[in-house]
Amino acid sequence: xxxxxxxxxxxxxxxxxxxxxxxxxxxxxxxxxxxxxxxxxxxxxxxxxxxxxxxxxxxxxxxxxxxxxxxxxxxxxxxxxxxxxxxxxxxxxxxxxxxxxxxxxxxxxxxxxxxxxxxxxxxxxxxxxxxxxxxxxxxxxxxxxxxxxxxxxxxxxxxxxxxxxxxxxxxxxxxxxxxxxxxxxxxxxxxxxxxxxxxxxxxxxxxxxxxxxxxxxxxxxxxxxxxxxxxxxxxxxxxxxxxxxxxxxxxxxxxxxxxxxx
Numbered sequence: 341x342x343x344x345x346x347x348x349x350x351x352x353x354x355x356x357x358x359x360x361x362x363x364x365x366x367x368x369x370x371x372x373x374x375x376x377x378x379x380x381x382x383x384x385x386x387x388x389x390x391x392x393x394x395x396x397x398x399x400x401x402x403x404x405x406x407x408x409x410x411x412x413x414x415x416x417x418x419x420x421x422x423x424x425x426x427x428x429x430x431x432x433x434x435x436x437x438x439x440x441x442x443x444x445x446x447x448x449x450x451x452x453x454x455x456x457x458x459x460x461x462x463x464x465x466x467x468x469x470x471x472x473x474x475x476x477x478x479x480x481x482x483x484x485x486x487x488x489x490x491x492x493x494x495x496x497x498x499x500x501x502x503x504x505x506x507x508x509x510x511x512x513x514x515x516x517x518x519x520x521x522x523x524x525x526x527x528x529x530x531x532x533x534x535x536x537x538x539x540x541x542x543x544x545x546x547x548x549x550x551x552x553x554x555x556x557x558x559x560x561x562x563x564x565x566x567x568x569x570x571x572x573x574x575x576x577x578x579x580x581x582x583x584x585x586x587x588x589x590x591x592x593x594x595x596x597x598x599x600x601x602x
Contacts, residue, residue, distance in 0.1 A: 342472050344499055345599040346591035347371065347379045349555040353401050353594075356479055356501055356555075358451075358470055361385060365451055366393045367468050367479045370401045371594070373408030382597035387413060394442060394453060395419040396482060397462035398426040403433075410437050418442040420455070422464035442466070456493040458483035461529040469493045475602065478502075481556040484528040486540045499551035499602055500544055501591060504571065505531035506561040514561055531556070534567050538574035545575065545586045551600055555591040564590040 345357035345364075353370040362385050369376060377387050393415055396402055409415055410433055417439045419427070424439040426432075433439070440446075446453040452471040459465070460482040467480040467490055478494040480486070481503035494500055511522055525531050532540075541552055554567050568590050572582060582588055589600055 342475070342602045343383070343599045344477060344501065344551075344553060344602070345383055346501065346553060346555060346595060347376060348594050349501075349557070349591035350593045351401060351505070351556065351558050351560075353404060354481065354556060355405070356591075357383075357385070357390075357599075358472060358477055359385075359389075363389045363391065363450070365453070365470070366390055367470075368396055368402040369393055369405040369409055371404055373405040373412065375594070376405050376409075379595050379597075382595065383599060387415075390415050391448060391450070392416050392418060392446060392453075394446075394455075394468050395423060395427075396458070396467060396479075397460060397465040398423050398430065398432060399462060399482070400432075402482075403427065407433050410434065416440055418446060418453070420464040420466060423462070423466075426463040454493070456489045457487050458490060459485055459487055459529050461524065467493070469497065475499075477602075481505075481532075483532055484530040485536060486532070491540070491543065494544060494549075495547045497544070497549055499553065499600065500549050501553040501555045502537055502541060502544070503532040503556045504534050504537035504554040504562070504567040505556050506558045507534050507563075507566050507570075510566075511558075511561040516560065525561075531558075534562065534570045537567070538571040541571050542575055542578055542580070545580055549586065551587050551589075551602065553589045553591050553600060557590065559593065
């Protein structure tokens with residue numbers, strides 16, 4: 341039985357496991373090395389059971405544990421060349437770190453992984469499409485809008501972890517966020533709102549996606565209840581029914597061991 345296991349998911353840290361109990365891959369490593377190991381232990385998986393790590397971009401909430409993974413394991417790391425350069429230049433990884441070019445693709449006995457462009461204020465932000473067995477899975481976060489490349493890649497994926505970062509009213513009214521930061525989040529290279537998430541979720545479900553996981557929620561400008569209820573209502577108003585047509589989960593800030601079994 342395959343599973344998607346959101347280890348952590350928020351503006352503070354992001355990492356997603358895809359595989360089976362004991363063996364899989366990670367998309368991002370945005371929590372500490374210790375937290376990653378402890379979280380994997382909740383599904384009886386050792387860090388040695390990770391066959392590869394795929395980085396979406398260089399922001400710290402996606403690479404917090406990466407340096408320690410490189411230091412303490414031999415797990416291969418994949419990213420775009422521009423992201424790899426940014427990691428080295430910003431001293432997020434040792435200068436001599438081997439980071440493989442994800443544009444070359446990845447294929448093993450268990451997985452096939454390809455990337456697609458997202459729109460974010462990073463060197464070269466991407467999302468991932470993963471084939472495991474006969475099914476496809478997608479991870480798409482950190483994007484101001486859903487790019488055409490992302491839309492084409494994610495069509496037909498059985499399960500997709502999709503960004504639902506902020507409620508626009510909560511963001512605009514947040515007194516702790518300066519105008520420049522609000523503009524960045526709202527912009528085309530920022531993050532995906534609940535509204536844009538729900539609109540794309542409809543396309544996904546009509547294209548064959550059965551399992552939706554809302555991720556990368558802002559802890560200040562969103563709540564799990566707000567994000568979930570908006571997407572659920574949006575889909576149901578358009579004739580789609582939860583459980584009949586789709587399942588809908590919200591990735592936790594930090595896992596307690598729950599996962600989505602496929």
